[in-house]
Amino acid sequence: MGLLYEEAGPAAAAGSQLHPVIKAFLCGSISGTCCTLLFQPLDLIKTRLQALQPSDHGSRRVGMVAVLLRVVRTESLLGLWKGMSPSIVRCVPGVGIYFGTLHSLKQHFLRGRPPTALESLMLGVGSRSVAGVCTSPLTVVKTRFESGRYGYESICTALRSIYHNEGHRGLFSGLTATLLRDAPFSGIYLMFYSQTKGIVLHGTDQLDAAFVPAVNFSCGIFAGILASLVTQPADVIKTHMQLSPGRFQWIGQAVAFIFKDHGLRGFFQGSVPRALRRTLMAAMAWTVYEEMMAKMGLKC
Template identity: 25%
Template structure:
């Protein structure tokens, strides 16, 4: 297996399957992360468990999966690009089967840069859908006219034509996409692209080298140099993915908070709007203090750890190679 070249179609299939399985398992925690990070003035939720409990109580169990359709649709190309690009870059930078640490970091940087093409619009739409329930809970007695006046882009949320104050009409991914394209063009879907890049590149630079080294632990000592090429068992890939993912996730949480705030179009009463990364950083620091940059850190670690553990486990099972083998 050592001289086997990277099969890009197989890597794309592996990345897609891995992303679908991972997102399905951890999406409710990701929803809690987004809502906690967006809280500025009125504290609707006290923490992750309180957020999930209130979401289920007011929106039902499937309220925890609000915005999941967008993620499940776009996570396949997103994870496929990220994981496959990292593998391709690692292969190109390797010499005689050896990849130095700088090569691992550079490969991760390239993977993080490539995925932003899909990640930015996916996150943009997901955040609007995830945060709608928080805004509704913050002003439960709002009238349709007050709801429309609450944010900088009122047309992005469907108007509540019937008087049901506690159950405003929910925005849809299609409606948000159409409105953004109509009013702001393609650039509307890529709002916060700089912040997304600023988060994803350092994450990948930390995650991929750390995962690769954790995933290789113990294998070289088994049978000497040749054992380096032996694929790690599922459990090792899973644990390595969880560990590397949680460390990288916590490390870039401040950047994730900035990205989430910039990409949120609808704001609650008294909540800040931002002109860019520097303005957002300055306002958060002055109004909420340094601790605000760690909002949702525990949730983010709980999302990313199993997400990448599952993703790497499924990825290393070689599902793509099996599928392509059946098609041949």
């Protein structure tokens, strides 16, 4: 992502005084906000599916449609956006930190040349790890809000309650599983996204500007599906550890519990809504991010 300034209209002139990393942070935050508002119901359904106990449904499998209808019936349509506040508070800085860190790392290590597949993987892992550690307390709060098991009145109340009852460990419960989910997802996603985009655009000297967002979005969909499937088990483990931190002190305990109660299928509980959300969210976030960066006068 070379630091190449071009004439990009009033938007570029207005933001020309900002540091490129700040521009990347702002573009990432805005794209993250749009995506979070749009896809929050899928995240809530995924969390509810993963939080189900065998006694909740007996031998009958519960799908995402059944969970959706249950939420709407018992909590109204707006219940699908439960956990919206912590999601926004987490994603706005989280996506911003990710894109800001990614831009900074590209500038430092690549100096304008396209990344190789391995470099894309490492850049994605490193950027997401930084963002994951910074937003871990908010991720815990978001998961608990979405589960419907906790009656926190606000984000601040939740943070105080978790710290008071569980200490700092509670604020970072499931962090290892979160990083095992998010870091590989971002690395695999960025690798497939960069390589697929390079293949699609190879040999095209000039591409009509109207088709650029469609190309970016299509490449993002492909990369997101692959990355979601690979990292689904870590997402299930993360959810269980954050909902029951006193029960699961380390990853092995959560793995044993999931396998005992749900079998191998349990590690892919909620995979459909998560794949839909993560794939569409990542594709849209990258599309919006690259469009905004271009308008600010920066090339990705």
